[in-house]
Amino acid sequence: MDDDNSTxxxxxxxxxxxxxDTNYIATRITRDGRDGYPVEAGRYRLVAARACPWANRTLIVRRLLGLEDAISLGLTGPTHDKRSWTFDLDEGGRDPVLGYxxxxxxxxxxxxxxxxxxxxPAVVDVPTGQVVTNNYPQITLDFSTEWTDFHRDGAPELYPERHRDEIDEVAQRVFTEVNNxxxxCGFAGSQEAYDKAYDRLFTALDWLEERLSGQRYLVGDTITEADVRLFTTLARFDPVYHGHFKCNRQKLSEFSALWGYARDLFQTPGFGDTTDxxxxxQHYYVVHVDINPTQIVPKGPDLAGWLTSHGREQLGGRPFGDGTPPPPPRPAEVVPAGHGAGAA
Structure with missing residues (x-):
């Protein structure tokens, strides 16, 4: 481990x-190419990290929509220094397509x-090697709305027009109060800031608990963008946020509806099989040295509960609406053995 914390x-x-800081690169890849980057199969590479909740969203949506052939995937390692994420999972430590x-x-x-x-996540223009965008909320929406010509047969509608206002409203509250x-809580620099953040977080989780007690998904009766955005935070709650970020009023597994909802999604193709x-x-406990200076990664918690029965089917709903589940992950994109539910 690098002992020089200056990096x-x-x-x-x-x-x-x-x-x-939410000032991201606003360039978009669109069907009409109005920003100079038209939708084009094979031209762009999604660079993501399985460790990152914001990037995990793009992995889920790309898989649910079947965009693997249209948009290639580069995966960084789980840790980084203050300069950059690195491609240390690849042979020679370089992305095989970009060469970086x-x-x-x-x-x-x-x-x-x-x-x-x-x-x-970042989307890179392969011919020039230049980043196009890192605007993660817009990336997944554009996957749903601008890349429809390349969706798989049976791709779900993750951002249906009839529910967009409600999806946007719910997703905004989820972002400000839960995702962020x-x-x-974790990066609070004073007791007062932490106390305020803690109260806001659990007020929102209580709201979600109540909302999800009577309906299977956040908006409508199918999986939408709103569910993708909440899931990646819930998946990290007990392994990281409860202890490392001091979000410890209770564990996710101690919420009735939220824990059932999270397991329901985890057991849905595209969610659990993209979660490492x-x-x-490794990411949170090694990178945040000002919170965890020893960089010791805890062995727990026991994750086998993610695979237990959730009983959410009784609330109705159809995960993919009129669509179908995605096929299994590509061999090169499978989460390594021992990294999923049941891993210590």
Whole structure:
């Protein structure tokens, strides 16, 4: 392990509450190519990290919609320093398509003076090697709405027009209070900031618990973008956020509806089979040295419960609506053995 913490990022500002920089690269890949990047099969590479909840969303949506042939996938390792995510899972430590050691290289290829964080997910234009966008909320929406010509037969509608207003409303509250709320707890720089963040988080989780007690999914009777966005935080709650981020009023497994809902999704193709608990724990406990200076990764919790019966079918609903489940993951994209549910 690198003992020189000067290469590590700092996440906590003493005396302050955590504020996320949400100024991402706004360029979009669209059917009409109005930003200079038209939808084109084989042209773009999605760079993601299984460890990251924001990137995990793109892995789920790409798989549910069947975009594997249209958009290739590069996976970084679970840890990074303050400069960049790295391709240390690949032979020679380089992405086999882009030839890069660091995702940073794709950002600098387009913006030589790029000063913001080098984040995943990122979509890279393969011919130029330049990053197109890292705007993760828009990436998954565009996968659903702009890439329809390349969806698989039976692809679900994850952002149906009739429910978009409600999806947007629910997803916004989920983002501010839950997706980002756990970080607001974990990166709080004062007791006051932490206490406030903790109360906000569990107020929102109580709201979700009540909402999901009477309906199988967040909006309508099928899986939508809103469910994808909530799931990736729930999957990390007990392994990371409960202890590492001090979100410890109760575990996810101690909520009745939320725990059943999370297991229902986990056992749905596209969700659990893109979740790598080993990489998730390695990322948070190794990277955040100002919270966990020993960089010791805990062995627990026991994850076998993710595979237990959830009983959510009694609430009705059809996971894929008029569509069908995706086929099994491609061999090269399978989560490594021992990294899923049941892994210690």
């Amino acid at each position: 590590k990022g700092a996440y906590v500002t003493t005396g302050s509450e955590f504020t996320r 050691e660091r995702l940073q290289e794709a950002y600098f290829a387009r913006f030589p003076d790029y000063e913001r964080g080098i984040t995943v 709320g756990v970080y607001r 608990f080993v990489q998730i724990k």
